[in-house]
């Protein structure tokens with residue numbers, strides 16, 4: 001084992017500590033705390049765990065957490081009506097509707113109903129368009145968390161070869177946009193990519209977001225590369241990533257573990273996006289780059 005282990009959990013904790021200070025400064029200026037509304041539909045146990053830990057982290061940072069639980073059988077119109085109320089609520093700076101939603105609900109319709117300026121997940125097409133065209137908006141939490149870890153380790157990313165494996169709207173596509181914005185040479189690989197091992201082998205930065213346990217092999221990794229594992233796969237041997245960790249750690253320069261890598265960053269960035277939203281909505285200025 002030669003790779004440095006990137007401690008996302010420690011990084012996220014330190015970041016949340018700095019955020020709490022900035023939340024207090026916002027609250028003093030605006031005479032209110034930033035507010036995050038989280039909507040959970042149904043009783044999926046994994047989703048319930050995430051929503052609970054989001055609520056805890058929100059309160060620990062000094063923000064207000066508004067939690068809404070709806071039964072799995074709720075009508076789409078009822079969910080949309082809740083989104084409308086949250087859009088109109090001045091105490092709510094950020095809205096997160098936990099995905100996946102039950103099969104009878106069209107996720108695109110729900111996401112598109114969220115006010116783009118409260119869409120702290122960055123899933124609304126308006127925010128995807130803003131990211132793609134370099135406008136200010138909200139960037140999805142997981143890819144932004146990955147970028148923070150990469151910049152912390154590598155500094156300037158300009159000119160580096162980056163491969164993103166996975167093309168979802170939530171991780172792969174926004175991750176590729178962010179890396180392009182940092183002037184990386186970006187390749188997006190996916191299930192139809194031919195000779196994936198050769199594509200991965202030329203990368204200085206590998207971001208794995210495919211959702212297949214241990215799919216990315218150590219022999220594919222260029223010696224010294226930085227490997228970011230977004231995978232959260234529940235298997236018989238517990239939680240594992242999309243990367244064969246033991247194999248990759250013997251060749252990579254640095255690698256994120258699962259758990260304790262990208263996951264905790266996702267929640268920290270959610271709080272960060274909510275604080276940014278509060279600043280914008282209350283017209284309280286903040287120092288660029290401080291958040």
Ligand SMILES: Nc1nc(=O)c2c([nH]1)NC[C@@H]1CN(c3ccc(C(=O)N[C@@H](CCC(=O)O)C(=O)O)cc3)C=[N+]21
Nearest residue numbers: 050096097098099100121259260261262263264266267
């Ligand atoms: N609208 C919406 N926004 C989301 O951001 C969203 C979502 N829906 N649906 C589900 C996924 C998943 N997700 C995670 C957040 C934190 C960890 C996390 O903190 N993981 C820890 C512990 C994991 C564990 O022990 O289960 C770790 O990786 O170390 C993981 C996954 C956010 N998601």
Ligand SMILES: [Mg+2]
Nearest residue numbers: 101102103105
């Ligand atoms: Mg659905």
